[in-house]
Amino acid sequence: MQRWHHLMLRTTLQRRVSAMAGVFLLISLALTVVLAQSLARTTGEGEGRRADQEQWRHVAESVDDFRTTLVEAQAAHSAYVLNADATQQATRARERADLLTALAAREGELQQRAADLGAAGVTDQVEEIVSEVDAWRAVLAEQARVKATGDPEALARTLANAPASRYFRAAYRGAEQLTGVLGDQRIAAGEEALEDVDRFQLVQVLVLAVALLMVPTVLHLVRRWVLRPLDMLSQQMLRVGGGDLQTPVGLAGPPELAAVAHSAETMRRRILDELADAVSAREALAQGQPLVAEVRDQLAAHDLPVLAGWSAAAALRPAEGLLAGDWYDVLPLQDGRYAVVVADVSGHGARAGIVAIQLKRLLEAALHLAPEPDLALAMAARVFTDEAERFASCVVAVVDPDSGLVRYANAGHPAPLVLRSDPGADGPAVRLVSELEATGPLLSWLHLDVPGAWSTGTASLAPGSMLVVYTDGLTEARPSGSTDELGVEGVLEALSRLPELTPQTLVDEALDVARRFSGGRARDDVTLVVLARSTTPAPSAPPTAPSAPGGGSPLPAR
Numbered sequence: 001m002q003r004w005h006h007l008m009l010r011t012t013l014q015r016r017v018s019a020m021a022g023v024f025l026l027i028s029l030a031l032t033v034v035l036a037q038s039l040a041r042t043t044g045e046g047e048g049r050r051a052d053q054e055q056w057r058h059v060a061e062s063v064d065d066f067r068t069t070l071v072e073a074q075a076a077h078s079a080y081v082l083n084a085d086a087t088q089q090a091t092r093a094r095e096r097a098d099l100l101t102a103l104a105a106r107e108g109e110l111q112q113r114a115a116d117l118g119a120a121g122v123t124d125q126v127e128e129i130v131s132e133v134d135a136w137r138a139v140l141a142e143q144a145r146v147k148a149t150g151d152p153e154a155l156a157r158t159l160a161n162a163p164a165s166r167y168f169r170a171a172y173r174g175a176e177q178l179t180g181v182l183g184d185q186r187i188a189a190g191e192e193a194l195e196d197v198d199r200f201q202l203v204q205v206l207v208l209a210v211a212l213l214m215v216p217t218v219l220h221l222v223r224r225w226v227l228r229p230l231d232m233l234s235q236q237m238l239r240v241g242g243g244d245l246q247t248p249v250g251l252a253g254p255p256e257l258a259a260v261a262h263s264a265e266t267m268r269r270r271i272l273d274e275l276a277d278a279v280s281a282r283e284a285l286a287q288g289q290p291l292v293a294e295v296r297d298q299l300a301a302h303d304l305p306v307l308a309g310w311s312a313a314a315a316l317r318p319a320e321g322l323l324a325g326d327w328y329d330v331l332p333l334q335d336g337r338y339a340v341v342v343a344d345v346s347g348h349g350a351r352a353g354i355v356a357i358q359l360k361r362l363l364e365a366a367l368h369l370a371p372e373p374d375l376a377l378a379m380a381a382r383v384f385t386d387e388a389e390r391f392a393s394c395v396v397a398v399v400d401p402d403s404g405l406v407r408y409a410n411a412g413h414p415a416p417l418v419l420r421s422d423p424g425a426d427g428p429a430v431r432l433v434s435e436l437e438a439t440g441p442l443l444s445w446l447h448l449d450v451p452g453a454w455s456t457g458t459a460s461l462a463p464g465s466m467l468v469v470y471t472d473g474l475t476e477a478r479p480s481g482s483t484d485e486l487g488v489e490g491v492l493e494a495l496s497r498l499p500e501l502t503p504q505t506l507v508d509e510a511l512d513v514a515r516r517f518s519g520g521r522a523r524d525d526v527t528l529v530v531l532a533r534s535t536t537p538a539p540s541a542p543p544t545a546p547s548a549p550g551g552g553s554p555l556p557a558r
Contacts, residue, residue: 011254011255016254024214031207031210031211038203038204050193056185057186059110059117059122060179060186063110063175066103066110066129067172070171070175073099076095077096077140077164080096081159107133110126111126114126129174129175133167133171136171143159229257236250236261236264246515246519248265299327299360301329302330304330305332309534310533311531312529312531314527314528315507316525317527319524325352325353325525326344326356326471326526327343327360328343328529331367333371337371338401339367339397339398340467342395342527343393343413344392344473346391346392347390355383362383363394373407374454374455374456376396377440378453381445381447382448384444385448390444391443392411392443393472397436397467404460406436406467408436408458409454409457410437410440411441411442412440412441412442413438414472415438417436417467418459418466418467419431419433421464421466421501430492439455441454461533466501468506469529469530470529471526473523474486475490477523486514486517490517494510494513495509506530514526
């Protein structure tokens with residue numbers, strides 16, 4: 001059933017309609033062939049039976065004629081031999097001779113038609129009748145000879161033995177029996193003809209029933225395969241046109257409609273981004289535009305680097321104006337490794353942005369001097385010497401592109417995720433491999449002089465795995481007036497519905513699901529950095545031109 005479902009998802013509307021038309025045509029052709037064969041068989045058998053019936057009728061007519069002539073000949077012979085009037089003797093003799101000649105003709109005709117019929121039983125009965133008639137004819141000849149001698153006593157003795165009557169009755173009864181057999185055969189042939197007609201009518205009814213059943217079947221398939229996907233897409237588009245921008249547009253259906261739905265979803269997300277930018281621009285005016293622009297530029301991440309066998313994507317969505325307390329960066333280190341840094345400074349607005357700039361500068365300097373995550377966090381904590389009311393969560397993950405080894409330190413930050421996308425029958429299955437839990441407290445003035453406050457942990461990115469670093473604005477997204485948070489489970493559930501999981505699609509879907517879950521506007525800054533190691537690393541290539549900040553791209557060759 002699942003294979004059929006996925007086959008239908010990949011089948012275009014044109015192929016669906018062509019398949020339905022082809023099946024309809026084949027069934028119609030098959031029904032026509034069945035009907036034509038049945039008609040031809042019924043017609044052929046009917047003609048054959050009509051020809052047989054005609055032969056049976058001819059034989060029956062010949063038997064009737066033979067029997068009638070036999071009776072007349074017997075009567076004429078009796079009148080001849082019993083006649084005592086000399087004046088009528090010649091007439092009686094002539095009538096007798098004519099009827100015996102006619103009987104011989106009837107006998108020959110009957111034998112010929114019985115032979116043409118080819119029914120062994122009929123032929124045998126005819127031969128028996130002819131045999132009796134021959135014996136009867138021999139007795140009649142003897143009686144006629146005695147009659148011609150004029151000896152009344154000898155004629156009386158011949159008539160007294162009565163052999164002619166015996167042979168006559170035997171021949172007559174044989175003819176009657178043959179007439180009955182022929183009648184039965186004609187009746188049977190008529191019944192078979194009626195059965196052929198009934199069978200043909202049954203075939204007609206079945207063909208008509210199948211044809212009538214095809215009509216609702218085709219209508220159902222057209223509705224299910226064509227009209228229903230179109231109706232679903234139309235409803236979603238009307239909903240977006242009516243102002244509902246929080247419900248995603250998607251269609252698991254024909255590729256053409258799925259492509260239209262994907263374009264509509266891209267348009268919906270672009271509209272939401274533009275609305276969010278407009279709101280942020282208005283809030284930025286209240287924060288002080290020149291200062292906001294400067295802080296934002298200082299916090300901007302470097303271009304994501306490019307490296308064969310790796311890809312990356314990142315995004316930052318501020319909750320207030322154009323300035324966020326979150327920031328991220330991917331820094332190339334002197335030993336060929338890369339440092340992924342994500343930090344979340346408490347608060348929003350310009351002051352939080354300034355603290356974020358200071359934190360970023362200290363972390364960059366620390367990582368270039370000693371690229372150890374725990375030491376970098378210890379040095380960056382100095383930012384909060386004069387910021388007793390502020391704190392920050394931070395993750396520093398140093399990734400070796402060659403081995404996939406990750407050395408990280410986590411200062412009270414939401415645990416980064418190591419994910420893997422395994423292909424499945426219903427699309428990619430997103431599996432959580434591990435979480436990079438906290439290795440120390442939040443960055444604040446409370447832990448400035450605590451030795452070893454942060455430690456370094458290790459993890460591994462196997463081919464096909466992804467490192468996802470995010471801020472709590474993603475997992476703590478919740479609707480207004482509710483305490484239910486999106487959580488890691490909600491994010492993974494949304495990702496599992498993606499047809500293909502890449503760093504860019506992961507970032508886009510995660511930001512969109514957080515926005516939808518929050519009712520359209522995030523209540524906290526949301527930052528995402530995704531680093532993916534491909535399953536089949538490509539050969540090293542020369543560095544390419546850097547991508548735009550925050551976009552998805554491979555990491556650079558070293």
